[in-house]
Amino acid sequence: MNTLREEALWAVEAARHEGWIGEGDTSVLFHSWTQQKRYLDHLTTAFSHPRALHAVAIKTQPHVEILRRVVAWGYGLEAASMEEVQLARKAGCPPERIVFDSPVKTRREIEQCQEELHGIRFNVNTLEELHRLPSRPHFPVGIRINPMVETGAPSVYHVSHDESKFGVPIAQKPALLEAILAFPVTQLHVHSGSSMARTESAVSAIRSVVDLAQEANGLLANAGLERRIDTLDIGGGLMPEILTDSPSAMIAYAQALRGTCPELWNYQLITEFGQWSYFYTGYAFSDVEYAVQRGDTRVAYVHLGADFLLRDAYVKPRGIEFIPLGDAAKRPIVRTDMAGPLCFAGDYLQKEVLLPQLEEGDGLLMLNTGSNAYALWSRHCSRTIPAVLGVDSEAREIRRLSPRSNPFI
Numbered sequence: 001m002n003t004l005r006e007e008a009l010w011a012v013e014a015a016r017h018e019g020w021i022g023e024g025d026t027s028v029l030f031h032s033w034t035q036q037k038r039y040l041d042h043l044t045t046a047f048s049h050p051r052a053l054h055a056v057a058i059k060t061q062p063h064v065e066i067l068r069r070v071v072a073w074g075y076g077l078e079a080a081s082m083e084e085v086q087l088a089r090k091a092g093c094p095p096e097r098i099v100f101d102s103p104v105k106t107r108r109e110i111e112q113c114q115e116e117l118h119g120i121r122f123n124v125n126t127l128e129e130l131h132r133l134p135s136r137p138h139f140p141v142g143i144r145i146n147p148m149v150e151t152g153a154p155s156v157y158h159v160s161h162d163e164s165k166f167g168v169p170i171a172q173k174p175a176l177l178e179a180i181l182a183f184p185v186t187q188l189h190v191h192s193g194s195s196m197a198r199t200e201s202a203v204s205a206i207r208s209v210v211d212l213a214q215e216a217n218g219l220l221a222n223a224g225l226e227r228r229i230d231t232l233d234i235g236g237g238l239m240p241e242i243l244t245d246s247p248s249a250m251i252a253y254a255q256a257l258r259g260t261c262p263e264l265w266n267y268q269l270i271t272e273f274g275q276w277s278y279f280y281t282g283y284a285f286s287d288v289e290y291a292v293q294r295g296d297t298r299v300a301y302v303h304l305g306a307d308f309l310l311r312d313a314y315v316k317p318r319g320i321e322f323i324p325l326g327d328a329a330k331r332p333i334v335r336t337d338m339a340g341p342l343c344f345a346g347d348y349l350q351k352e353v354l355l356p357q358l359e360e361g362d363g364l365l366m367l368n369t370g371s372n373a374y375a376l377w378s379r380h381c382s383r384t385i386p387a388v389l390g391v392d393s394e395a396r397e398i399r400r401l402s403p404r405s406n407p408f409i
Contacts, residue, residue: 007393027286027303036281057274065401067091095120142187147205191235233270240279282370288362300358305340325363331356382408
């Protein structure tokens, strides 16, 4: 089974046969171990960096059993909150493979890092945050840089404009260099945006941070200090892609960095790819609860909507593929609106999709639900979170990672 579609079609039938989808399961979420390992291996190969820590963003997919497997494979985790740090520790990740990027770290959280999380990779978001650190931190300290570039990312995901809440603008270089001299800073962090359409801007941004690191190291040497900037965290931000036999966008990105920023391979490298690593590793099953005709349009009501695929409903569809199962796949193609279960007028996964005519009681697969879906589960209407199943298509094994649950009632 080389494709996610092939795996999903097999997995949903196998899950039904083995009893993983029961009478009370109106929807079920699936995670592909096979595809996830493929993407993470591809990331490692693309950079081929001897001292790389590929820290996968927890916020993209925070299920602890999935994090546990990522850690077991030797990867790190990027945490955007202390709660995510705790998830990383629960998943067995050692502090030195955790990157802590919260923009609102409290004094107590900093104390926890100093007392309990020796070696955690700690990136400050502002120069003011440096003043809260202990004089001799038990962890490497980095500064997040706002490169102030335009990446073509959607505005809601664009983090490097001049009004961004993230990072110290690179235009404040004198203040940055002064801070690097005054505080125990050994790493620099840059993240230009998510779902970037123009990676050349990200490459340019990373080049500017490499230059800053080199200038800072010259000043540290001239000041007689042994400390150096030895680690560069380049964040993530690439759009999801289907891996084929053709060269990938990830390989092209790494090659562009090698050509423009060859010095990166002289530093320890950290990456934080979340959406790219997970998007094509997930799929979901839902019953079609109702199907009605509204003029020329079929409206199918399913059990996963803005509660699960929040970004698709509130921002724009991200490329979810709908696959009717069984006899439903053989019916005539009609224009269909995919309506979710929430009491909210905007709860549509997509409108005017061309699909075989869906009827009440049909089963529906949704492909490409691996990133920012389970992670963004919404309490709106307090609906039950479906069971999550892990699938190893090579071993033909399915196991339940978590039962359906409702923490809201």
